Amino acid sequence: MTVQMIRNAEDLAERYDIAIVGAGPAGMAAATECAKFGLRTIVFDENSEAGGQIYRAITRNTPAARPYLGRDYWRGASLWEAFVATTASYVPAAAVWSLEQQDEEAELRVSVSGRSMIVHAKRVILATGATERPMPVRGWTLPGVMSIGAAQIALKSAGLLPEGRAVLAGSGPLLYLYASQVLAAGGVIDAILDTTPRRYWLQAAPHLLPFLISPYVWKGLGLILKVTRAVRVFRSVTALEINGKDRADGVTFTAGGKTVSLPAKSVFLHQGVIPHANLANAAGCEMGWNDRQKCFAPVVDRQGRSTKASIFIAGDGNGIGGALVAEFDGRIAGLAAGLEVLGKEPSEDLRRYGRLRQKALRGRTFIDLLYQPAPSFRAPAEEDVIVCRCEEVSVGAIRAAADSGVAGPNQLKTMLRCGMGPCQGRMCAATVTEILADAQQRPPTEVGTYRLRPPIKPVPLSEIAALPHTPDAVYAVTGTHSEH
Amino acid sequence: MFRSIESPKSRVRVIVDGREIEADVAASVAAALLGAGMTAVRRSVVGGEPRAPYCLMGICFECLVTIDGVQNRQACMVPVRDGMVISSQRGARTMEVGGQ
């Protein structure tokens, strides 16, 4: 048995039992579980290669060719092998741009090879993963500035190392993980500017015990030791800005009460990851504020069921847990969705994966609290800093709108075009919520986030127009019911 | 801002703004541009500022380029192909955006 690879829209069937969006750890694991039941399962992935971000390029990387990627990375290979051995259909380079619950089922619209199709599924599992939380600082739109996740993708998928002076700035484990991979591959990092406030050790300390017995602890400590031996690390960094006119040429920041400037050709930013939930949001799934992770995430039950009965959400897309949690999350959602389609009772496997997931979550609270990005980087005060990169809307404009009483992110969008560009708020939604909450002294949960509507990816109008039209859609446009 | 640490395995040639560059077959267009020393790929729509790929994972839309005559392709999501013609975009994007 082997997965059926689909590369053309014409080869899609109209109906499936289960449709999965995303082929990272959660998506591959979910598909493997669903296919075991013999259910008609299809996986749509936006990337041209499976693995998601964490196991990027896993289908062609080998430990011999890229040994510097580290042990955890290769876990992805067994996930991929199990997935390709199933009878599922797998569609790479497929952008699902609309999802809607209809009756008890779901309708997806997906663009493959320049053509859009409508596909129905009894259950949908969204395994859309995480995106990096935006880190708006002065100069972050300059060429030469990139997210650390992007730099790591360049390494994993194309063997690219930073050239010239490179500085990493921000907070979270990825700074040290990426630095260690660069070092292992023979590269150089000039400095790490760690923006974790010193006091966060105190807020995290009560949760130290479960962290100490988690697998993170040795890995984390080992990484930090290795990296700090080779790289200058500035701690409790504030007031970070990137210098340069047409491209980055340095950074200026405050550390230990002093202002420091360093030359840099490349600046890589990162302050943790947040759920990538645009599709869930546009499908009308309820979103809730996670105050520990400082982000909105779709509301789900223990098996990943969203507030729309036909839509499950697994992995980082429902709250950040990392690759291992995502994998168990995927198995749980896959089993639960599969059992529902078959009309069966919850199985022992479901409970077992639940326990494994719980175990994999150990230590997460400590990491969340320690690496919570500092307020000044989540809701910047500097008026000229750009928040919405697409429409070039600044902190000052958003704060002024907040002061004049703008009701929330959706009104702000209408007023300033903030979040209206092609990225559709992916790069500014988190910051907009935090700035409004800060300026208006309201809890983020009350401020809310953008309400999205399909298409959640830009699709040429010609492609949308070529879709077969339902009688209702024709009626909505023409006001008459046609016969065909 | 990047250099490649791997010896070329299987290479393709693509044309970028009239200049020919080599790239690994498995690379995305964005990775190919970065590997060839090109960072800024377009100008921002409102202020005309130079912009470069930021996320490499399809999120930021900073990498929009014209590929084989089709505008506004996300360079980080499209694998290179031999003979591909890529050009950087300046000024306004004529993009149909949904979601509002």
Ligand code: FES
């Ligand atoms: S670099 Fe962000 S979408 Fe391509």
